[in-house]
Amino acid sequence: MVTLTVEAADFAYGGAAPVLSGVTVTARPGEILAVTGTSGAGKTTLLSAMAGLLPARTGEVAVDGTPLSGRDQAVSLGVVLIPQDNGLAAILTAAENVSVAVIAIGGSPADARRRTADSLEVLGLSGQANQLIDELSGGQQQRAAIARGLALHGDVLLADEVTSELDAANRQRVLELLRAEAARGAAVVLATHDPEAAAVCDRELHLADGEAVWARP
Numbered sequence: 001m002v003t004l005t006v007e008a009a010d011f012a013y014g015g016a017a018p019v020l021s022g023v024t025v026t027a028r029p030g031e032i033l034a035v036t037g038t039s040g041a042g043k044t045t046l047l048s049a050m051a052g053l054l055p056a057r058t059g060e061v062a063v064d065g066t067p068l069s070g071r072d073q074a075v076s077l078g079v080v081l082i083p084q085d086n087g088l089a090a091i092l093t094a095a096e097n098v099s100v101a102v103i104a105i106g107g108s109p110a111d112a113r114r115r116t117a118d119s120l121e122v123l124g125l126s127g128q129a130n131q132l133i134d135e136l137s138g139g140q141q142q143r144a145a146i147a148r149g150l151a152l153h154g155d156v157l158l159a160d161e162v163t164s165e166l167d168a169a170n171r172q173r174v175l176e177l178l179r180a181e182a183a184r185g186a187a188v189v190l191a192t193h194d195p196e197a198a199a200v201c202d203r204e205l206h207l208a209d210g211e212a213v214w215a216r217p
C-alpha cells in the first residue's frame with residue numbers, strides 16, 4: 001500500500017503560465033479521491049503529473065516519499081493510469097490490449113491470460129475479448145481501457161473521466177469496481193465532471209481558476 005503526495009506544486013506546459021498553482025493533495029490507500037472541475041480546469045493535467053508524465057514546475061509529486069522522475073519510474077512504483085482518451089492500440093483486440101499491458105509489467109503469459117479474462121468479465125466484455133478495438137463502441141472501448149487498468153493491480157489507480165461514455169448501469173458497475181480497488185488497498189483518484197460520480201468518492205478536490213480547493217476534505 002502506497003501514498004501519493006503532491007506538495008506545493010505548480011503544473012505548466014512549456015513556458016506558458018501554470019495551469020495549476022500551489023497544489024497540495026494526498027491520495028491515500030483505501031480511499032477514492034475525486035478530482036472535479038469544469039472542462040479545461042486541469043483535471044487531466046493533475047492526473048498526468050500524478051502518473052509521472054508531466055513534471056512539476058515547482059514543488060513535488062512523490063510516491064511514498066520517492067519523487068516521480070518520469071512515467072517508467074511511476075509504473076515501476078505501481079502507478080496505473082487509465083487515460084481519458086483510453087490509450088488502447090486500435091489494431092489489437094480487447095484481450096490483447098490487456099494481456100500486453102500485464103506482460104509489460106512482468107506478468108507471466110498464464111498470469112496475463114487469467115487477469116485478462118477476469119478483468120474483461122467484470123466489465124461485461126467477455127463476448128468482445130477477441131474483437132479489435134476499432135470494432136467496439138465508444139463505451140465498450142472505455143470499458144476495455146478500464147479492464148486493462150484493473151488487470152495491472154496498481155498501488156495507485158488514476159482514472160481520468162472513465163465513466164463519461166457509459167450508460168447508468170455500466171457507470172454504477174465501474175464505480176463499484178473502483179471502490180473494490182480501494183478496498184484491496186489501492187489509492188484511487190477519479191477525475192470527473194459528473195457530480196453523481198464525485199458524490200460516491202471519499203473526498204473531493206475541486207479545480208477552478210488555476211487552484212485546487214477541497215470541496216470535501
Ligand SMILES: Nc1ncnc2c1ncn2[C@@H]1O[C@H](COP(=O)(O)OP(=O)(O)OP(=O)(O)O)[C@@H](O)[C@H]1O
Nearest residue numbers: 013019037038039040041042043044045046084193
Ligand atoms: N499538452 C498541452 N499543451 C499545452 N496546454 C495544454 C496541454 N494539455 C492541456 N493544456 C491546457 O491545460 C488546461 C487544462 O487542461 P486539462 O486537459 O488538464 O483540463 P481538464 O479539466 O482535464 O478538461 P476536460 O474536462 O475537458 O478533459 C487547458 O487550458 C488546456 O488547454
